[in-house]
Amino acid sequence: MSEPVVLGAEAVTLAYGSTAVVHDVTLSVGEGGTGLIGESGSGKTTLARALLGLLRPRSGAVRYGPRGSDTADLASLDRKGWARFRGDVQPVFQDGSEALDPRMTVEASIGEALTTHHRMAGNARRERVTALLEDVGLEPALASRRPHQMSGGQRQRVAIARALAVEPRLLVLDEPTSALDVTVQARILDLLERLAGEHGLGYLLITHNLGVVDRLCRTSHVMFAGRVVESGPTTELLTRPAHPYTLALRDAVPRLGGEPPRPSGRTEAVPAETGCPFRLRCPLAVDACREEAPVARDLRGRMVACHRAEDVLAANEVPHAPRQ
Structure with missing residues (x-):
C-alpha cells in the first residue's frame, strides 16, 4: 500500500525573472523520509521554497494533500486551506537562527507558534514549551535565553521544537546539519530519526550529504541543473x-x-x-x-x-x- 501524498510537485518550472532555474520537476513526498540530493546550485532550495508556498511556479503545480482528502493545488487554497497547510507542513532551515527572532526568548518564539496555531496561552503554553524543549533534548532553563546566547546545535534544536509545536505531518529540512560540526550533526540526526518515529512525521530532506540521505530516507531524487535526473529507492540509487x-x-x-x-x-x-x-x-x-x-x-x-x-x-x- 502506497503512503498518502502530503506534498508534491507536478511538472513544476520555476524562474527568477526570465531565467528558469527549475525545469519540469515532478516528485511526491509521503508520510516517510524522502531525500532531495544535489550539489550547490542544482535548484534544491528553490524547489523547496515552492513546496513551502513561498514561490509561485511559472508553470505546473505544487499539490498538497490534507489528511483524508485528495491533493489540491496550493494556488487554489482559501484562507482556511492555507492555515491548515501551514500547520501540516513546517520548514527547518540550514541555520536555526533563521527561524528565530533574535529579539525573542526561546519561550516567546516557541510560544508564538502555539498561540497562533492552537490558541494556547498562560500556564498551558509554558508547560507545552517545557515539554517541547525536553522532547528535543534541551533543558527547560534555556527557555529564557535568546538565540545569540546558545550554540548552533541548541539553536537548531529550538528551531525543530518550534516546528513541532504546530504538530505537523511533514517537515521540509533544508540542509539541517550542514552548518554544524560533525559531532553535533550526529546528535541532530539521532534526534530527527527519533522524532520521526515517535511523532509519525514525514520529511523532505534536502542535502548534498549522501550519508545523511542513506540513513534517513527510503526514497530519493537527484537534481542536476534544475532537473530531477534520477529517482528511486535510496539504497538502490547509492549502491x-x-x-x-x-x-x-x-x-x-x-x-x-x-x-x-x-x-x-x-x-x-x-x-x-x-x-x-x-x-x-x-x-x-x-x-x-x-x-x-x-x-x-x-x-x-x-x-x-x-x-x-x-x-x-x-x-x-x-x-x-x-x-x-
Missing part, C-alpha cells in the same frame, strides 16, 4: 547508480580507509544548453547526448533521465557500499 551524475556524486565522497575519490569525467560547472545538460561533464556522452535531451523513463524500478542508463547500471551491478 547501483543508473545516471552518471549520481555515480559522480557517490564516487566524490571519500571513505575512511578506502581508496581516494576518483574523478568521474570533466568538471565544467555550467550545464550544456542543448541536448543533455550533464553531457559536458559526462565521460559516457555520445552523439545522442548532444542532439537530444533525455526524458525520464522507468528502469528497474527507478526513473532515470539518461540515454546510457543501461550502461551505467550494468557497470555498477556489483553492490557498492554507500560512503560515509
